[in-house]
Amino acid sequence: MADVHDPREAVVLGRIERWRRKRPRLKEDAVNLAHGAGGKASAALVDAVFLEAFRNDALAELSDAAVVDLPSGERLAITTDSFVVKPWRFAGGSIGHLAVHGTVNDLVSVGAQPRWLTAGFVLEEGFAIDELRAVVADMAEAARNAGVAIVTGDTKVVNRGAADGLYVNTAGVGVVPEGRRLAADRVQPGDKVLVTGTIGDHGMAVMLARGDLALDADIVSDTAPLHDLAESLLAAAPSTRWLRDPTRGGLGTVLNELVRQADVAVLLAERALPVDRSVLGACDLLGIDPLYVANEGKLVAVVPPQEARAALDALRAHELGKEAAVIGEVRAEPPGVVLLQTAFGGSRIVDMLVGDPLPRIC
Amino acid sequence: MKFVDEFRDPAAARTLVRRIGELADGDRHYKFMEVCGGHTHTIYRHGVEQLLPANVELVHGPGCPVCVIPMGRVDDALHVAEQPGVVFTSFGDMMRVPGSNGNLLEAKARGADVRMVYSPLDALKIAQKEPDRHVVFFAVGFETTAPSTAVTLLKARAAGIHNFSVFCNHVTIVPPIRAILESPDLRLDGFIGPGHVSTVIGNHPYRFVPRDYSKPLVTAGFEPLDVLQAVAMLLAQLREGRCEIENQYTRVVRDDGNPRALQILAEVFALRPHFEWRGLGFISQSALRLNDDFAAWDAELRYELPGVRVADPKSCQCGEVLKGVIRPWECKVFGTSCTPETPIGTCMVSSEGACAAYYNFGRLNHAAPLDDVTALPVA
Numbered sequence A: 001m002a003d004v005h006d007p008r009e010a011v012v013l014g015r016i017e018r019w020r021r022k023r024p025r026l027k028e029d030a031v032n033l034a035h036g037a038g039g040k041a042s043a044a045l046v047d048a049v050f051l052e053a054f055r056n057d058a059l060a061e062l063s064d065a066a067v068v069d070l071p072s073g074e075r076l077a078i079t080t081d082s083f084v085v086k087p088w089r090f091a092g093g094s095i096g097h098l099a100v101h102g103t104v105n106d107l108v109s110v111g112a113q114p115r116w117l118t119a120g121f122v123l124e125e126g127f128a129i130d131e132l133r134a135v136v137a138d139m140a141e142a143a144r145n146a147g148v149a150i151v152t153g154d155t156k157v158v159n160r161g162a163a164d165g166l167y168v169n170t171a172g173v174g175v176v177p178e179g180r181r182l183a184a185d186r187v188q189p190g191d192k193v194l195v196t197g198t199i200g201d202h203g204m205a206v207m208l209a210r211g212d213l214a215l216d217a218d219i220v221s222d223t224a225p226l227h228d229l230a231e232s233l234l235a236a237a238p239s240t241r242w243l244r245d246p247t248r249g250g251l252g253t254v255l256n257e258l259v260r261q262a263d264v265a266v267l268l269a270e271r272a273l274p275v276d277r278s279v280l281g282a283c284d285l286l287g288i289d290p291l292y293v294a295n296e297g298k299l300v301a302v303v304p305p306q307e308a309r310a311a312l313d314a315l316r317a318h319e320l321g322k323e324a325a326v327i328g329e330v331r332a333e334p335p336g337v338v339l340l341q342t343a344f345g346g347s348r349i350v351d352m353l354v355g356d357p358l359p360r361i362c
Numbered sequence B: 001m002k003f004v005d006e007f008r009d010p011a012a013a014r015t016l017v018r019r020i021g022e023l024a025d026g027d028r029h030y031k032f033m034e035v036c037g038g039h040t041h042t043i044y045r046h047g048v049e050q051l052l053p054a055n056v057e058l059v060h061g062p063g064c065p066v067c068v069i070p071m072g073r074v075d076d077a078l079h080v081a082e083q084p085g086v087v088f089t090s091f092g093d094m095m096r097v098p099g100s101n102g103n104l105l106e107a108k109a110r111g112a113d114v115r116m117v118y119s120p121l122d123a124l125k126i127a128q129k130e131p132d133r134h135v136v137f138f139a140v141g142f143e144t145t146a147p148s149t150a151v152t153l154l155k156a157r158a159a160g161i162h163n164f165s166v167f168c169n170h171v172t173i174v175p176p177i178r179a180i181l182e183s184p185d186l187r188l189d190g191f192i193g194p195g196h197v198s199t200v201i202g203n204h205p206y207r208f209v210p211r212d213y214s215k216p217l218v219t220a221g222f223e224p225l226d227v228l229q230a231v232a233m234l235l236a237q238l239r240e241g242r243c244e245i246e247n248q249y250t251r252v253v254r255d256d257g258n259p260r261a262l263q264i265l266a267e268v269f270a271l272r273p274h275f276e277w278r279g280l281g282f283i284s285q286s287a288l289r290l291n292d293d294f295a296a297w298d299a300e301l302r303y304e305l306p307g308v309r310v311a312d313p314k315s316c317q318c319g320e321v322l323k324g325v326i327r328p329w330e331c332k333v334f335g336t337s338c339t340p341e342t343p344i345g346t347c348m349v350s351s352e353g354a355c356a357a358y359y360n361f362g363r364l365n366h367a368a369p370l371d372d373v374t375a376l377p378v379a
Helices: A005-020 A039-055 A095-108 A129-146 A201-209 A226-235 A249-264 A278-288 A305-316 B008-024 B037-045 B071-081 B106-108 B122-131 B146-159 B174-182 B195-200 B209-211 B224-239 B260-266 B290-295 B318-322 B354-362
Strands: A066-069 A074-082 A113-124 A149-158 A164-178 A192-195 A242-243 A265-268 A300-303 A326-329 A336-340 A345-351 B031-038 B055-063 B086-090 B114-117 B133-139 B166-171 B190-193 B217-219 B245-247 B269-272 B274-277 B281-284 B289-290
Touching: A074 A326, A095 A113, A095 A129, A095 A226, A095 B031, A113 A226, A129 A149, A149 B318, A164 A242, A192 A305, A201 A278, A226 A305, A226 B071, A226 B106, A278 B245, A300 A305, A305 A326, A345 B037, A345 B354, B008 B224, B031 B037, B031 B133, B031 B195, B031 B224, B037 B195, B037 B224, B037 B354, B055 B174, B055 B224, B055 B318, B055 B354, B071 B086, B071 B106, B071 B166, B086 B106, B086 B122, B106 B114, B114 B166, B122 B133, B122 B166, B122 B209, B133 B146, B146 B166, B166 B281, B166 B289, B166 B290, B174 B190, B174 B209, B190 B224, B195 B260, B209 B245, B217 B224, B260 B269, B289 B290, B318 B354
Parallel strands: A113 A149, A265 A336, B031 B055, B031 B190, B086 B114, B086 B133, B133 B166, B190 B217, B217 B245
Antiparallel strands: A066 A074, A074 A164, A113 A164, A192 A300, A192 A326, A242 A300, A265 A326, A336 A345, B269 B289, B274 B281
């Protein structure tokens, strides 16, 4: 193992780590697309604008869903998500499926059992009713499969040009079973990191569906509701510490959020990462790292080592977890960093993305 | 076994690393420059550096086409992008390169019609689809991407498409290599030659490197095993007292390159007398412009460009990094005021730049233990 040969390098690296821990700073005067990509720019916007204005304890956790206490002592999880994906239809699903699965999975990742959803629609003047009907049918189907009811909604129509066809917002409420608490502060060195299947399928399926890549590959979105898979996992591994659905920003981004919140390191083994052949090929062509590509039907879980075997077996026994794998381990050092052992035998850092993953030129 | 896996096989890597250890003289420190940013990316992405013995160092050269575009040219691009009626098209990784007043993503946020394309031909397609707009393609890159720009221009001319033009920033690989070799503070023992560029120009243009400067050069592919093998070939040359051009990337690169591509380049482009490179300054005959036959498609002639030269920030030491005089972390602003989110210098801009690659992938490489993290306790 190569070591830092020069003590001066260690000093510089220490300085960088301190710098990285500073609060993200919002420098831009106007919103750009990087602010929506889930990486550092998004974090800066949320911190400087939303947290600043809304600050409260539930929000401060910045998890996918907030867990709130009822006077009765029961706990509810609440979340909301907006869906602006285009094209509306892609291999493996549609914006309708995503709108339900995304919100359901955000509830699942705080350990809740999803129950009720709301649906809000912003429609552009001229949007075909048939198209709307098809999207809504997909939502209804997805809700049935996820065991949730869409119980209220809202519709707004805006002038032609003021929106791009159709935007969907869903909010969701779920019940958190007694005694269950999944949170970054429970994560400890020695814990194992598991993923429930191949990564990057959804993001690449949407990129291909946009049609501007002139690439043809058999890549299908993994969009799916994960409530049942999560319950199987939690039954087999009741001490599961933390759960997330690595959507926008991918596995690399959610693990970076984890290591910062828990002040630990995560060490991943590249050879253990399940990636579909076609997805890997498309990513290689475009110079995109599958670690940062969105998933809509996967969970990443941190499980204590003594329950990891049971967790893996339970996941693999489930329809949606056949390709589950142990992909790494939580370490104490270096805190705040995700490291990857490359399949080639070296190692590297997996940092937060700066903005949208942009294809490299050559 | 799948094609890519063959070039990423850890067992083969160990064999090569052993060979490198045998070839390297323990009393000597070797510095090899990989010229191309694609190599830099491979080296960091796969953790190649840590496999090498401590006395074999890789220096990351100027071959990242995004990194070398000077600020003034980015300002010119932003100016064109903000003209009414213009659709400004660019490769993805140019979108975040800072000019003196923001980057293309920010121009887009301010209302400019900036679109990412994967090929200049896509830009031409937009021009055909939207005949009432003028589509400008921001052409960057070495001889690797220049042929596709040239083909696009030939197509535009053949099809009589006149709402399309090219803002040409294509550069050539040989002059900066020469500039680096001429630099008085140079401390390099050899070069890993650029694979993709050489696919087009072949290996002959590098003959001056061993002949005039007594440095060996091995043209290499972009898989991690390619890089290791190139290092072994360089060490073997030094050990055997040879100094020549060798081709590791024989599965793609031919010594005389791609004559058809070279012919198209000659048809469409002319050499600029000089061009400014970020971090390296002005290098004569190092860049291409559209030749006079294609003046009608030349965005530089079509739009009045500010053309203001913007000096590289004083604190920036990219030039020294590019020449291998200092390592990325030795720069005064590295990782603090200069980061991938807020790049000051060229090397921090693209993931192929030496500083960004080191920042994103290489930091703390010493801290990663290689034991099996996926092993589970036996029940």
